[in-house]
Amino acid sequence: MASGPRIVKKDSDGFVEISMGSAEKALEDKKSAAEIAPEEVGERFVRGELREVHKPKIVSARDMPHQDAVQAHREAASRDILPVTAGPQNPIIMTQDEREKASEMARRIYEEKETEKEKHPVHRFKKLLGLR
Amino acid sequence: MAQYDVYIDEAAVRKAERQFRDAAKSGNEAMGLLLGNVFRNKDAEFVYAKEYITAPNDSTSVSVRFTRQAFSELSGKIRGRGIIVAWAHSHPGYGCFMSSTDLATQHRYFPEKFHFALVMDPTRREGSAMLKRAFRLKDGGYEDVSFAVVRKRG
Ligand SMILES: [Zn+2]
Helix, strand or coil: CCCCCEEECCCCCCCCEEECHHHHHHHHCCCCCCCCCCEECCCCCCCCEEEEEECCCCCCCCCCCHHHHHHHHHHHCCCCCCCCCCCCCCCCCCCHHHHHHHHHHHHHHHHHHHHHHHHCHHHHHHHHCCCC | CCCCCEEEEHHHHHHHHHHHHHHHHCCCCCEEEEEEEEEEECCEEEEEEEEEECCCEEECCCCEEECHHHHHHHHHHHCCCCEEEEEEEECCCCCCCCCHHHHHHHHHHCCCCCCEEEEEEEEEEECCEEEEEEEEEECCEEEEECEEEEECCC
16 A cells, blocks of 8 residues: 655646655656555445535546547536536636636625625524624 | 546545545645546546545645655555555645646656546635546646546445
């Protein structure tokens, strides 16, 4: 089984660098870092209630013509989700502008929710009592 | 068995959801790491992510990274608790997909075949849950992988 991972400080952009213990050792041995051995487990290893599940409708679209693959991926993605996952050949690249617009929208949604909450009589009552 | 590529403990998912929801209130992204292990049953390999850890994020609405001070805090949290199997981050308001930056991050820090990226949009729901997707590198791009959120019995 793999040994413990380590986080080492990263460059000036401040992002973390993560070093897998076993991967590091493997590198020393000039071996592939992918040799982390999975632990063999029994049939009933994952026990419990599955609360949420997701299975991609199309696992591999490699054999399809490119246009069909993109189309299939779009159809496979949940209909109410935009932007959809376009698939490996065509990752969606949002412009800075688009992302800012989206997060602005998110902020507004939350603001509205907060305002709604504050209007609620329970909230006003709590405020009156100095509870929040 | 191993009907799903990835199993994530429910408590870990809820912890990430709380953090993402809080960050989204100010329009910000947030991120953290999932710890767990890689398992095999017969020929099927799968990942079980058991724990979500995070540290103060230095985030804006369009990017997220850990602050310098968070490094030591995180490594302290990780020691002896399995391997890092994934990173998780939020896309408040813009859906679940891997951006070009996300793909670069995945290549740079999470290149192993068991590594995945969990992306959630705290403003969107699917059924009664926060919208989420798991992705892995594939053929120079990425693919959507199957996952299940598990509530442990007993
Ligand atoms: Zn992202």
